[in-house]
Amino acid sequence: MSVIRMTYRIETAGDVEKLAAKIASDQSTGTFVSLPGETPELKARVAARVVAIRPLEALEVPSIPDPSAPAGAIYRRADVDIDFPIEAIGTDLAALMTISIGGVYSIKGFSGIRVTGMQLPEAFTAAYPGPQFGMAGTRRLTGVEDRPVIGSIVKPALGLRPPESAEQVRELVEAEVDFIKDDEKLTSPAYSSLEDRVKAIMPVILDHEQKTGKKVMYAFGISHSDPDEMMRNHDIVVRAGGNAAVININSVGLGGLSFLRKRSHLALHAHRNGWDILTRHPGLGMDFEVYQQFWRLLGIDQFQINGIRAKYWESDDSFIRSFKAVTTPLFEGDVCPVPVVCSGQWGGQAPDTYARTGKTVDLLYLCGGGVVSHPGGPAAGVRAVRQAWQAAVEGVPLETYAREHHELAQSLQKFGADASAS
């Protein structure tokens, strides 16, 4: 029988085995032990089953404070594999989230609980569209080959009126950037409604395409809590000749993304804001490897995952794990989303990024300040980032490469002292 295998990292002052069994019981037939309806045939159909318990080192300090703990209490930990029959859950991602993840967090007796693994059976791949564009589609739409797609962000994040945003876009397209996006915080406030912003920005993109043949991909912030509104926003972008959108996936939810993707003509650039609270504490929440599967099945095309020396809390090791997760097919032959390397990037991280991600250039490298705040202006900023990637691919140290590449030298001077650009 086909199963969904979940892995939980559990932590408790009590008995690890009992809690593992409780997850399996609570999340399938329920908590009753003596109901007449709970026949062996029913259990065979839907009961979840603990298949492995791998003990881990105990902790002295619980992940969730335990004011009632006696002195010297220790908190046992284990990685627990539980198999859920596919018949119990089906292939709906909301049911999967409810049964195998959501409900688990409510169980009493944990001082820590983290979902660290999820292996879905083949049935899921047929049930979902997956990415519409992915890396191949993003390369086709941007015309960029054999190097990372270089992106930038209109800043400040909020407050610019559409003509001011368009002016920055003009500078960026003239700088030969490949991709530009709205900050994820910008969707459709009164001072910069999506419609007005599209009207101001798309002519700049299309004029540049007319003149140079290069169509810069612009991802507009179309997120809205109402899927009908989000579709209206989508249509505004499509009608104006746009080809991408920023989606705040946690804010619109599985339902919002599902609705949009079925009807979408745009490359969907996922921003995961809000995600951090689900993963920042190592004993709680969820690994990115699990979380990303939901959004990939639903069909995002580009996935923001931070970068080396990000300006946020996330460590380089965590970013590398995310990169590997996003670029590994969930099922044989499926399309992966584009890993979007971002947050404090300026080119200085190109060598480490290249070395630690398996020497690939299949990524979108997104630099905000690293492009816009370059001393020579955005065009120099873009050139500096490309130079940094050339150096990385050729295996030449940035300092060496900078001797012959002025813009990179300027970048090193401005951003090199810091760990990162902002």
Next chain:
Amino acid sequence: MSVIRMTYRIETAGDVEKLAAKIASDQSTGTFVSLPGETPELKARVAARVVAIRPLEALEVPSIPDPSAPAGAIYRRADVDIDFPIEAIGTDLAALMTISIGGVYSIKGFSGIRVTGMQLPEAFTAAYPGPQFGMAGTRRLTGVEDRPVIGSIVKPALGLRPPESAEQVRELVEAEVDFIKDDEKLTSPAYSSLEDRVKAIMPVILDHEQKTGKKVMYAFGISHSDPDEMMRNHDIVVRAGGNAAVININSVGLGGLSFLRKRSHLALHAHRNGWDILTRHPGLGMDFEVYQQFWRLLGIDQFQINGIRAKYWESDDSFIRSFKAVTTPLFEGDVCPVPVVCSGQWGGQAPDTYARTGKTVDLLYLCGGGVVSHPGGPAAGVRAVRQAWQAAVEGVPLETYAREHHELAQSLQKFGADASAS
């Protein structure tokens, strides 16, 4: 100018004031300090502003482990109020979630961050439908007055085929329960598709209505990650004469609920599975008081919030806070959702529930095992719960009341030894 006031409980080994300022800056104009576009006029339009910092006692153990901490490090804490101009965010809840909550969790330097308050301006009340039924509508649809609406749940949670579910429903409606629901884990698996389940159960509900005039409210699990599918499920229930649905709000997301509510003819019974991980650690995530506002604006009618001596991790005090949050209008004159008191309830908690929630009977009191596992069967179980509530309202101790009320006496004997029914 109209503002959204957020309160954050922040914790850091660094400087509380600096981190407060960083939230305000990161979540509005961005992290740049020297951008030409960031004019005073722009700042006035969108900049968030720290308006109060209330220091709290420092911690010796950080909420998120800090392996690099020197010996004797302490973690400063404060409650910080930050005002966001409504013009920066607008009234879209996805934008609100992204800007004032989601993005905050990514900021470096916190060892703890919890959103503890959110005061929305009036503009939000006009922008959202709110509950369609609430307590008045639930009373009208169930015909229950002057006492709590008494509910039960078909169990086991998963595995019953539709005729088996219908058989249990028959027992429950004959027991004169007011409300029945699918377990939240049950939506539309192959062995019990929603369509087949509705076909099996609704005739039982309608026959009982024909015979007795009492229409039991049945909440079917219609959640689906795809809003179109969820609407199809909704329509199946409506066409069969049903009047309620269970929605797994976190699993369908703001988008899913928004789409459904705009078109809904059903009382929407919200299950918040998954929520616990956002609130269980007191230094991380979000207070229920903040979280519930999103779902209330979108329009859920009934909100599960656990109960006294719940079988889950949540404390009684936390439940009482949730009850008060759900039953307090967000804006003058608006409709509140029904507080659904649940989890391990059997009537034994009626006196404490009544006393601690301000002596109200405006609630849905949901007993699974507390009804179904009663020694005299479900009918006796329902009578026992009603008796417990009568005793609570009359201020008579349950043991005294049980002398003249056999079913309550049986309940006390079976469930009274435990803290709760399962």
